[in-house]
Amino acid sequence: MFCAGYRQKRNFPEAPFPAVFIRPADRLFSGARAHLPLARHLKSNTMKGEQLWDAIIIGGSYAGLAAGMALGRALRKVLIIDSGHPCNQQTPQSHNFLTQDGKTPAEIRDSARQQVRLYDTVRLLEGQVAAGQPTEEGFAVQLSSGAAFAAKKLVFATGIKDLLPEIPGFAECWGISVLHCPFCHGFEVRGQKTGILANGAAGYELASLISNWTGEVTLYTNGPSTLTPAQTANLLRHRIHVIEAGIAALEHQKGFIQNIHFTDGSRAPLRALYARVPFAQHSPLPAALGCERTPEGYIRTDSAQRTTVPGVFACGDNAGPMRTLANAVAQGTAAGMMMTKELIGEAF
Ligand SMILES: Cc1cc2nc3c(=O)[nH]c(=O)nc-3n(C[C@H](O)[C@H](O)[C@H](O)COP(=O)(O)OP(=O)(O)OC[C@H]3O[C@@H](n4cnc5c(N)ncnc54)[C@H](O)[C@@H]3O)c2cc1C
Numbered sequence: 001m002f003c004a005g006y007r008q009k010r011n012f013p014e015a016p017f018p019a020v021f022i023r024p025a026d027r028l029f030s031g032a033r034a035h036l037p038l039a040r041h042l043k044s045n046t047m048k049g050e051q052l053w054d055a056i057i058i059g060g061s062y063a064g065l066a067a068g069m070a071l072g073r074a075l076r077k078v079l080i081i082d083s084g085h086p087c088n089q090q091t092p093q094s095h096n097f098l099t100q101d102g103k104t105p106a107e108i109r110d111s112a113r114q115q116v117r118l119y120d121t122v123r124l125l126e127g128q129v130a131a132g133q134p135t136e137e138g139f140a141v142q143l144s145s146g147a148a149f150a151a152k153k154l155v156f157a158t159g160i161k162d163l164l165p166e167i168p169g170f171a172e173c174w175g176i177s178v179l180h181c182p183f184c185h186g187f188e189v190r191g192q193k194t195g196i197l198a199n200g201a202a203g204y205e206l207a208s209l210i211s212n213w214t215g216e217v218t219l220y221t222n223g224p225s226t227l228t229p230a231q232t233a234n235l236l237r238h239r240i241h242v243i244e245a246g247i248a249a250l251e252h253q254k255g256f257i258q259n260i261h262f263t264d265g266s267r268a269p270l271r272a273l274y275a276r277v278p279f280a281q282h283s284p285l286p287a288a289l290g291c292e293r294t295p296e297g298y299i300r301t302d303s304a305q306r307t308t309v310p311g312v313f314a315c316g317d318n319a320g321p322m323r324t325l326a327n328a329v330a331q332g333t334a335a336g337m338m339m340t341k342e343l344i345g346e347a348f
Contacts, residue, residue, distance in 0.1 A: 051077070051079075051149070051150075052137060052138075052150050052151065052152065053077050053078060053079045053149065053150065053151035053152070054071065054076040054077045054078060054151065054152050054153065054343055055067075055071050055076060055077075055078050055079070055151055055152065055153045055154070055155060055339060055343075056078075056079045056080075056081065056139070056141055056149055056151040056153075056154055056155070057071075057078060057079070057080040057081070057154075057155040057157055058081055058129045058141065058154065058155065058156050058157065058158055058283065058285070059081075059082060059083075059155075059156065059157035059158040059159060059282075059283075059316070059318075060080040060081065060082025060113070060124060060157070061082065061086040061109060061157065061159060061316070061328070062086070062108070062109065062112065062316065062325050062328040062329050062332065063157035063159075063315040063316025063317070063328040063329065063331055063332035063335075064080055064082065064155065064157030064315075064316070064332060065080065065109070065112040065113060065116050065332065066112075066315075066328070066329040066330075066331075066332025066333045066336065067155050067157060067313075067315060067332040067333070067335045067336040067339075068080045068116050068122050068124075068332075068336065069112075069115065069116050069119070069122075069333070069336065070332070070333050070335075070336025070337045070340065071121075071122075071336040071339060071340055072116065072119035072121040072122035073119065073121075074336070074337075074340040075121055076121060076339075076340055076343060077121055078121060078122045078123070079122075079123050079125060079149055079151065080116070080122065080123070080124050080125065081125045081126075081127050081129055081141070081143065081149075082124070082125070082126060082127075083126070083127065083128040083129075084126060086105065086109065086159065087159050087160065087161075087162060087317065088105045088175060089105060089106070089175075090174055090175040090176060090255070091104075091105055091175035091176065091185075092104065092175075092176060093188075094108060094184070094325060095184050095185060095187065095188070096183050096184050096324060096325075096326070097324065097325040097326050097329075098326070100325070108325065127143040127144070127145055127147065128143060128144040128145075129141045129142070129143055129144075129283065129285065130142055130143060130144040131285070132154070132285050132288070132289065133289075134289070135150060137150065137152060138150065138151050138152035138153055138154075138311055139151055139152075139153070139154045139289075139311065139312075141154070141285075152311070152343065153311045153312070153313070153339055153342070153343065154289075154311065154312045154313070155312075155313045155314070155315065155332075155335055155336075155339065156283065156285070156286050156291075156299060156307075156312070156313070156314040156315075156318060157314070157315050157316050157318070157328075157332060157335075158281070158282040158283040158285075158286075158316075158318050159282050159316060159317045159318055160279040160280065160281060160282060160317045160318055161279060161280045161281070161282050162174070162180075162277050162279055163277055163278045163279060163280060164277055165197075165275075165277065167247055167248075167249060167250060168248075168249040168250070169249050169250030169251060169252050169257075170250055170275075172250075172252060172255050173250055173252050173255045173256070173257055173273070174255075175255075176254075176255030176256060177189075177252065177255060177256045177257040177271065177272050177273065178250070178257070178272075178273045178274075178275055179272060179273070179274050179275075180274070180275070180276070180277075180323065181323060181324070182209060182210055182212070182213055182274065183324070184324065185272075186210070186212075186213040187213070189213070189214070189271060189272040190213045190214055191213075191214050191215070191216070192214055192216065192271035192272055193214075193216045193218075193269055193270050193271050193272075194210060194213070194214045194216060194217050194218075194270070194271065194272045194273070194274070195217075195218050195219075195220050195260060195270050195272070195273040195274070196210060196217065196218070196219045196220065196273070196274050196275075197220050197222060197247070197273055197274070197275040198219065198221070198274075198275065198276060199221040199222070199223070199225065199226050199227070200226040200227060201231075202276060203219050203221060203227065204219075204227055204231040204234075204235065206274060206276065207219045207235055207240050208235075208238070210274055211238055211240060215239065217238075217239075217240045218240065218241050218242075218243055218268070219235060219240055219241070219242045219243070220243050220245075220247060220260070220273075221242060221243070221244050222244075222246055222247045223244060223246060224244055225242055225244050227242065243262075243268075245262040245263065245264055245266065246262060246263035246264075247260060247261070247262060247263070248261045248262055248263045249261045250270075250273070251267070256271075257270050257271060257272065257273060258270070260273070279297065280297070281293075281297065281299070281318055282318065283318075286299050286307065286309075286312070286314060286318075289309050289312060290308070290309050291307040291308055291309050291312060291314065292307070292308040296321065298318065298319055298320050298321070299314040299318050299319045301313070301314050301315075301319045301320075304334065304335075304338035305319065305331055305334050305335035305338060306338065311342075313335040313338070313339055314335070315328070315331035315332045315334070315335040316328040316331055316332060319331060
């Protein structure tokens with residue numbers, strides 16, 4: 001109903017293809033057909049009228065929804081599959097994304113989903129893509145539920161998985177008072193007692209950056225410092241102390257740090273802690289399809305968000321270190337636009 005109203009208001013043309021149905025797993029993979037290899041299974045179903053999507057987008061958060069909107073508005077048949085675990089879900093408020101500043105991550109995502117859903121060309125599906133492979137027509141993917149779908153092209157908007165250290169309290173504070181980025185959350189903790197959990201060159205660089213937001217910075221190396229004597233001296237000149245004691249726990253109230261506790265039994269008051277934690281790709285599928293990675297572990301893309309495998313695009317956190325909503329949306333939009341151009345070019 002809402003959709004029809006929208007079309008009327010905006011004079012949106014009728015959908016250029018008939019309504020499609022996402023079949024439940026038991027219908028797709030029942031009985032004797034269950035043993036068929038994915039590509040063969042998909043092929044036989046496509047011949048029986050199963051949808052061949054223009055694009056399947058794996059990951060339906062900020063980057064994936066942006067890609068879906070660009071493709072959907074270009075009258076492309078798009079399936080967005082999302083498992084519902086965006087990296088910022090524990091953050092109380094999101095910042096530094098124009099027009100959405102101060103909203104919760106869920107509010108922003110819900111509003112994006114609502115807008116994307118208005119396009120008849122786009123379908124959103126909850127699920128975890130577990131496998132995939134190239135086919136004659138493009139690609140086939142299979143969900144952990146067993147459902148399978150085929151498309152001409154794939155977009156990976158799968159984000160990254162933060163590998164949090166096993167310090168008690170760290171995970172509970174992640175995104176609340178343990179922060180990944182001063183541009184997203186620095187303003188809210190400006191002037192506060194702030195720690196940096198890092199060492200060596202990375203610690204030195206982050207400490208100097210954070211000193212822009214507060215004059216009360218301490219660098220916690222959680223073990224012997226690997227800073228050079230010159231770096232240590234320069235930090236001290238800026239009244240940034242280096243503490244090498246091992247960290248035992250973060251004491252907090254509902255994710256808001258109160259004190260940092262050390263293995264020697266001492267503690268210090270703290271209100272915010274910045275940490276650059278290692279990460280892993282959420283999905284092993286891009287690598288399985290042959291997409292190259294950068295030395296840092298991102299999916300390698302060109303300026304059009306194309307990976308090194310023809311027909312496969314990647315956007316958002318999985319494709320580079322500029323970790324913000326604005327960048328995820330920008331890359332998703334670019335991926336959707338450039339993929340549309342490719343689809344048009346191939347058929348024209
Ligand atoms: C704690 C924290 C706080 C942040 N705060 C801010 C902020 O205030 N402002 C800001 O601009 N940025 C912030 N960021 C950064 C911002 O959240 C990310 O840049 C943004 O979420 C990236 O969007 P994305 O779509 O690439 O990935 P994500 O938002 O992480 O979404 C990836 C999606 O892909 C899905 N997925 C993964 N694998 C599969 C699969 N195999 N099948 C189906 N679905 C799959 C996941 O479930 C998830 O929904 C923050 C990040 C963190 C970690």
